[in-house]
Amino acid sequence: MKTTKALSGSRRSLLKWGLCGFGGLMIATLPETANAQRRRRRSKTLTFNADDAGILNFALLLEELEAAFYAAAVETSDITDSKELEYLSVLGAQEAAHVTFLRSVLGEQVLFETADLSFNQDGLEALLSDRDTILNTAVTLEDVGVHAYNGAGPSLTNPTYLLAAGSIVSVEARHAGGVRALLGKPTTEPDSDRLVDDDSLDADLNPFKGKAYDELYTPRQIVEILGSLGIINNSIDGALVA
Ligand SMILES: [Fe+2]
């Protein structure tokens, strides 16, 4: 039941964001096209087990999405301010470095290659439609990354993996703050921007709610948000996200 509540909460929030002018996120409400359905059927299913390897591979997926997003963003002509373009380029390079780093930490535990990812071009283009949509999507991806890494932390048992995740999450938080600053927003995430509302937070993961901390999202909640963004065609399953 908790999952159902979380999903409906995400959808409500996404819709609210769209209505507030976060145009890129309006894709959450668009029906999947026949082409998208075909691509989804053809693309590799990403299966994440509820273990250390599954968790770190899930983090790898988020890094891949961030890296792909920034690589595409700097290729548009919508970012005309040289400082903003430079900042997004730096973020893209850091996301690519995170991908390389996690792949090296995972070694033979890597579950998918970059080439296995099938990006939804229509979804991606919608998120790249103009400067504000690009920057707001960047904020969303970075904030979601922070919530995801924090949510995974308590489940990790391998200290090397925990160290890797911990060393990345702080960077993601800086990314989020940096892009928020470009938009003239507060550098920390206000509750009103969160895609999972208080009632839908997993209580076991969030014992410190109300004490000025970053909320922890479950992998299932992250998958729902990714689905709403419509960035990839790959299906995602496995015990981690059940
Ligand atoms: Fe990253």
Ligand SMILES: [Fe+2]
């Ligand atoms: Fe990031």
